[in-house]
Amino acid sequence: MCKPFNVLLFVLFVGRCVCLIEDQAYWRQLGKEELSKALKKRKISNQAQNLILFVGDGMGLTTSTVARIYGKGESGRLAWETFDNLGVLKIYSANKLVPDSCSTATAMFTGIKANHKTAGVDSTVAVDDCAASRKKPAQVESFINWAQTAGKATGFVTTTRVTHATPSALYAHTPNRSWECEANIPQDAADCDDIAWQLVNNSPGRNIDVIMGGGRQCLQANVEGSPEDPVDTWSCYSKQQGRDLINDWKTDKEIRQSSYQVLQNNLDLQNMNESAEFTLGIFANGHLKLEHERDKGPEGMPSLADMTAAAIRLLSKKNPNGYVLMVEGGNIDQTHHRGHARKALDETVALSDAVDVALNMTDVTNTLIIVTSDHSHSMVFTGYPDRSQGVLGVSNSKMDNVPYTNLLYGTGGPNNYQFVVEENKVKRPDPTAENITDFEYSQQSVVLNDEVTHSGTDVLVYARGPMAHLFNSVHEQSYVAYAISYAMQIGIFEGLDPFDDEDSGSSHIYGMSLSFLIMLPFIGVFRVI
Structure with missing residues (x-):
């Protein structure tokens, strides 16, 4: 019998119990294997045809570490922990040291840092400032815009409402993340369009090929809840007479003579038409059920892995020019906010399952896969x-x-x-x-609050595929968008080499004028405490 303190694990193999002993020979062999892998690290420098960006909402390093032990054992690995390239992201927003999800998503998706509670706009827009958010120069484009301009297919998948903070930064311009439907917009901001309306009626939202998640109550007025699918009391609830943005979405596709499908449950997803040009999957009134509690039958809600697989099949068949896809494990954050650690760990493992699906369905030579988080949470692992x-x-x-x-x-x-x-x-x-x-x-928590709050600790970013080596240091969170742009040659870097083109910034560092650069040696350095 193996002693507990020196046994790595027991493996049941052909009826025999095999003990792996963590002696000196074990650690030396493990070290040699890891070193051999590092020495053989492969750099793929060709242009990426496809992109899949996974965002574990609230998945800081502590969450990832503990979820690994919870789901895979301390010697195991989550899917992204097999990637060869990683970096660190500084997650502060334009006005907060500890950020929220829409400002951080804006940084990742557009390359521009935004203020707390705003999405798809720059830092000139303060929270609730409708007039400022309507100014075109303040509205920033995401990599969804860039991909559509480049002729690629686009999509996003989330376990939250499709109008929630993270996905909203892909397609909306709003001074308040809570304006998911018309009911939350105050009278003095009536000129502003709600997030759901922008998704269905504005570009790039109306041109997104695949949309999957929850949020029916933001798209349709007066939806009824049920024990299996309750109304989300934390969210916006539309009551506008006659509002039905799902029907408006269908009408838009019919006017454009495009094929489409609306999916509502597991059976619909299983039987989806893979040739449809547009797919809208709305599987819940609010957020989707957690992985451990969802109904896996025909009428139930799909897993993140199921939606990821479906989105990849739809997007890869739609456009030979490639695609971009954002996948959010949003319920990691939701469960952390309630202080339910085991739920958060379980949802993190579910995100790992979705990443595994993507790894198995894509080619490492043409698909850049990035896994990261928007922010951390205040959970600690101790004792x-x-x-x-x-x-x-x-x-x-x-x-x-x-x-x-x-x-x-x-x-x-x-x-x-x-x-x-x-x-x-x-x-x-x-x-x-x-x-x-x-x-x-x-x-247990240390400080009483209305809920568990975010942490401002840096997050990691993992990458595999073409140009994955661009993630190699401590980066600003906004850097993610520039790495995507360069790797795919879309948006900012479409059709040009930023290191050779004279207009790329070689003569202008971060947009600074020559006169300012000349004055730099004479300007004092100030530190704000």
Whole structure:
């Protein structure tokens, strides 16, 4: 029998239990294998025909690390952890050190950093400033615009509402991420179009070939909920008489004499017409069900992996010129906000499954796959747990002798903030009195808040395929858009080499004038604290 402290794992093979021992020989062999892989690293320098950008919303490094252990074991790897190229992204927004999802998505998708709670506009637009957001110079284009101009197919898939913060930055220009439908726009901003309306009626939204996610209640007025598909009380709920943007979407395609399909459940997705020119999959009133709770039957909602596979099939057949696809694991963030760590880990593993699907369906020589996050969360992994314990266990405090979960949150709602005052002393309840491995369990937090808030910690970006080596250092989050543009030769770098063309910026560093550059040595350096 193998001793626990030196056993890597047990493998059941032809009826025998095989012990892998983590002795010196094991670590030396593992080190040699990793070094050999690094020395054989392949650089693919040709132009990328296709792009798939995966965004794990709220998936900071702690989430990714703990999800790996949770889903694959500490010696395993999530799908993107097999990639050879990675970098670090600085995620601050134009006006916040700790950002939200729409400002960070704007940075990644357009190359321009935006203010908190705004999407598809530059930093001249403050939150709620409708007039500023309507000015064309303030509106910024995403790589969806660039791809459509270059004649490529486009699509996005999300487990959130299709009008939610992250996807909105692909196609909308809004001074408030909450304006997903008309009901949330104040009277003094009536001139602004809501996000759902822009998706169906404006470019590039109306020209996106594949759209999949939730958000029916933002597209159609007065939708009814059910136990299986409730109305999302956190979201915008359209009540405008006669509003039916799904029908408007159909009418637009009919006027353009384009084939189309609307999908509503697993059966529709399974039986979809792969030759349809446009596909709209709206599978929920609000966000899609979490992976562990969704109905996998014909009437249920699809997984992120299912939608990813369907989108790749549709886009790859539609256009020989290639495609771009954004895939968001949005429920990672939603579950973190509630302080449900196990749900967040489970959703991260579901994102890994979707990435695996993409890896198996694409060619590394022509498809650039990028996996990253928009921001981190305040979850921490602590307590010195034994490897045999797993990530959902507890450690014991040496100060008050009360156990604490190895996963904790910096901030949290009432279910997370578990401190009580007894005899003029602050005490924590013993978490082992509850089922701490249950999906509904809320990890303890330090500060009481309305919900778990984001973290401003940097995130990682992983890449595989043509020009994946462009991710190799600490980058601004906005750099992602420029790397995409250059790798695919669309948008900013369409048809030109930025290192050879005289108009590319070789004579203008970040747009600075020559006179300003001359003055640089004489300008003092100021540090704002």
